[in-house]
Amino acid sequence: MPSVDELPRAVRHQDATVFLLDQRRLPGEVVIEAYTDAMSVERAIREMRVRGAPAIGMAAAWALVVELERSAEQDPQRVRRHIEQLAGHLRAARPTAVNLAWAVDRMLVRLARAPAERDALIAHLADEAQRIEDEDRAICRAIGEHGLTLLRPDCGVLTHCNAGALAVSERGTALAPLYAAGERGLPVRIFAAETRPVLQGARLTAWELGQAGLDVTLICDNMAAALMAEGAIDLVLMGTDRVTANGDVVNKIGTLGVAILAHHFGIPFYVACPSSTFDAATARGVEVEIEERDATEVTHVGGVAIAPSGVKVRNPAFDVTPADLVTGIITEHGIARAPLGINLRQLLSAA
Amino acid sequence: MPSVDELPRAVRHQDATVFLLDQRRLPGEVVIEAYTDAMSVERAIREMRVRGAPAIGMAAAWALVVELERSAEQDPQRVRRHIEQLAGHLRAARPTAVNLAWAVDRMLVRLARAPAERDALIAHLADEAQRIEDEDRAICRAIGEHGLTLLRPDCGVLTHCNAGALAVSERGTALAPLYAAGERGLPVRIFAAETRPVLQGARLTAWELGQAGLDVTLICDNMAAALMAEGAIDLVLMGTDRVTANGDVVNKIGTLGVAILAHHFGIPFYVACPSSTFDAATARGVEVEIEERDATEVTHVGGVAIAPSGVKVRNPAFDVTPADLVTGIITEHGIARAPLGINLRQLLSAA
Numbered sequence: 091m092p093s094v095d096e097l098p099r100a101v102r103h104q105d106a107t108v109f110l111l112d113q114r115r116l117p118g119e120v121v122i123e124a125y126t127d128a129m130s131v132e133r134a135i136r137e138m139r140v141r142g143a144p145a146i147g148m149a150a151a152w153a154l155v156v157e158l159e160r161s162a163e164q165d166p167q168r169v170r171r172h173i174e175q176l177a178g179h180l181r182a183a184r185p186t187a188v189n190l191a192w193a194v195d196r197m198l199v200r201l202a203r204a205p206a207e208r209d210a211l212i213a214h215l216a217d218e219a220q221r222i223e224d225e226d227r228a229i230c231r232a233i234g235e236h237g238l239t240l241l242r243p244d245c246g247v248l249t250h251c252n253a254g255a256l257a258v259s260e261r262g263t264a265l266a267p268l269y270a271a272g273e274r275g276l277p278v279r280i281f282a283a284e285t286r287p288v289l290q291g292a293r294l295t296a297w298e299l300g301q302a303g304l305d306v307t308l309i310c311d312n313m314a315a316a317l318m319a320e321g322a323i324d325l326v327l328m329g330t331d332r333v334t335a336n337g338d339v340v341n342k343i344g345t346l347g348v349a350i351l352a353h354h355f356g357i358p359f360y361v362a363c364p365s366s367t368f369d370a371a372t373a374r375g376v377e378v379e380i381e382e383r384d385a386t387e388v389t390h391v392g393g394v395a396i397a398p399s400g401v402k403v404r405n406p407a408f409d410v411t412p413a414d415l416v417t418g419i420i421t422e423h424g425i426a427r428a429p430l431g432i433n434l435r436q437l438l439s440a441a
Numbered sequence: 442m443p444s445v446d447e448l449p450r451a452v453r454h455q456d457a458t459v460f461l462l463d464q465r466r467l468p469g470e471v472v473i474e475a476y477t478d479a480m481s482v483e484r485a486i487r488e489m490r491v492r493g494a495p496a497i498g499m500a501a502a503w504a505l506v507v508e509l510e511r512s513a514e515q516d517p518q519r520v521r522r523h524i525e526q527l528a529g530h531l532r533a534a535r536p537t538a539v540n541l542a543w544a545v546d547r548m549l550v551r552l553a554r555a556p557a558e559r560d561a562l563i564a565h566l567a568d569e570a571q572r573i574e575d576e577d578r579a580i581c582r583a584i585g586e587h588g589l590t591l592l593r594p595d596c597g598v599l600t601h602c603n604a605g606a607l608a609v610s611e612r613g614t615a616l617a618p619l620y621a622a623g624e625r626g627l628p629v630r631i632f633a634a635e636t637r638p639v640l641q642g643a644r645l646t647a648w649e650l651g652q653a654g655l656d657v658t659l660i661c662d663n664m665a666a667a668l669m670a671e672g673a674i675d676l677v678l679m680g681t682d683r684v685t686a687n688g689d690v691v692n693k694i695g696t697l698g699v700a701i702l703a704h705h706f707g708i709p710f711y712v713a714c715p716s717s718t719f720d721a722a723t724a725r726g727v728e729v730e731i732e733e734r735d736a737t738e739v740t741h742v743g744g745v746a747i748a749p750s751g752v753k754v755r756n757p758a759f760d761v762t763p764a765d766l767v768t769g770i771i772t773e774h775g776i777a778r779a780p781l782g783i784n785l786r787q788l789l790s791a792a
Contacts (some may be wrong), residue, residue, distance in 0.1 A: 117749040285660040310637035312662040312695030316760035344663030394743035397643040398468040409667040
């Protein structure tokens, strides 16, 4: 029986090397590449060979460790300066990803406190990278356990984009309850929406759930309403990039549409994320600037043109789902329900 | 200034040949193929080289004419039996579109009344096919005029799939008001949803509107909600394959989702179709058989795999939009509004 534990990990550190699963080549090829210096990892992050906010944070943390492990430099001053420079580059590789800056900053704080001696310094930074990874793993497991309480035998669950094992240390956020169900032998019918334009649902979610032996069916994004109407969907589970103070959810384009459909059909709509995704400094979702990405993502699929050349295109990468369309937010500390802004804050401050 | 009149026609009969614009190869290539027997046309309908309910009805009608024109058979009994057999195959080529069966049945009624002599029989059937085509052209123009009353300067109109010139004799149904606006110099911002899996919106609607010089922007299906939320959409215009007695609308997969979103945002949702699309014999949309098409339409785009090999897929080609989500139905006789079932019947019987 395949399981989530047999999935190749998105990011792994071993033998002074960072191993990254090249997510751009999935599902056609499973290619794991070895990185032995920090700037190669920085390039892999920029090129989205590794993606998912927690995963790129981990990749950056381990990149700094590997750089030290491979360096012959002994002078403590020069070692520190070099690491700080690299940290600046890594931090800027994807400027919008909060977790990337957060992970790099944790490594810099640890660097500042670590002993000067080379082996001890490496041990301290490796310990910090391992903590980031272990914490992420624990968070995913906790989200999985809380989310599992929402699942019933043979229920149909719709998910969108990829908030799975490929985006984090393991198990993912939105997919964690589904992996937990698989482990307990609870049968769940999972529907993965393909998630145009970049097709993370088709390429990544359908792949990782299938690899783990779960029952997954791929649909086009526009089929969600028909499946809800026929009663195939009992629950929606989504990830998120940011939750604002009032509980608005910023997530992959298409999330808002699914939330409105779920509301129309009276289907619970849940969002899963680590508590670090909660952005108390931003009052409402409309204040978040939505990145408009390149037209070729829409006009081309796998290098093939699917639209008239030169056609005008809109390509917002994210949308904002108002809090009142969200049934609950599943965090590592439990599930917050309406009114979301207040209950999320209570849940997080109690934890 | 380009215009709709310069678009190549989807279906054309000339010199004992049916010429079909191969819509699967648009927008990359404009290829018009010659068909000289009915079963090749039947295959072209099944393979969706020609698509759109009125267009496949016309293709089937002309297919029967061409079959006769090319046949050496003189025995009236055998000619009739042969045509009736072919009509049965053509009728079954696409189960959901009511116009296909309707056009074929008109040809059979005319066949039953036509004289036995071969040349006279051909003339009668050719006359019937030409009537179907001419009526369709007049219907599209009338729909365009009625629909035009819904448009305001600079309004944003969302459409889905292709209910345009490529789907009918000319101008289309849902797109007819937009072409009419273009002719009158009324500026309209048109948003074409790409319409996965077969991408008729990206490949056909964006192409034909662009060719005709109209202002069209391509979006992925899952972006409709975000555009509605930001106020870019003032009106939705859709085609339909079948309207049941109660006013339920059977149309391309994804229509139901857009209708629910429009309802949520208070945006008028109109459907345009010839009155022949009204299926008074079927009480409600749930009674209509929904065609489930091949998984490769979802897993492959332009021959490129975008999903893990062997993944389970759902691929319903159509969905059912309940009458209460439809603001109005634009026919050649005028616009019917709620309660749709009653008002449609009144509109059609008054005409």
